[in-house]
Amino acid sequence: MTTTPERTDPPFVADERTMLEAWLDFHRDTLALKCADLDDEQLRTASAPPSGLTLLGLVRHMAEVERGWFRNTLAGEGVQPLYYTDQDPDGDFLDLDKADTAEAFATWRAEIAHARELVGGRSLDDVGLVPRRGNDVSLRWIYVHMIEEYARHNGHADLIRERIDGVTGD
DSSP states (O other): OOOOOOOOOOSSSOOOOHHHHHHHHHHHHHHHHHTTTHHHHHHHOOOSSOOOOOOOHHHHHHHHHHIIIIIIIITOOOOOSOOHHHSSSTTTHHHHTTHHHHHHHHHHHHHHHHHHHHHTTTOOOHHHHHHHHEEEHHHHHHHHHHHHHHHHHHHHHHHHHHHHOOOOOO
């Protein structure tokens, strides 16, 4: 069972870095809110057939996204995926029968914490290398992409949560 987290609205006026980090944190917290107070079975509940999309799958996916963009692209750590493989590219979303929900949430939070450590002291103009494409990408671009990624999936999470127990919200 997950508990209801705190969520802080981003400031209306701030410098670019503060604004980007605040919006990313807002969307991270929004996903946590969508999962709050649900049990393991509810977190595994698919949105609507034929889709297999679940809140637990979204949490696992976002752990992978945090890991990929911050650890591999920005910092060049070369860490391997946690939940998917080349043979099972949707493993983060779909292989949930034996998935440990506590582990998934702890991993997601750990990847967020590691991402925060990695960006400390870096400029928005610092670049990393996108391993799959071989092109440079700025930390600024990574922040904007992460906000977009969370925002899109939070829309999915809202629909899934509404289907589970009728809870809606922003």
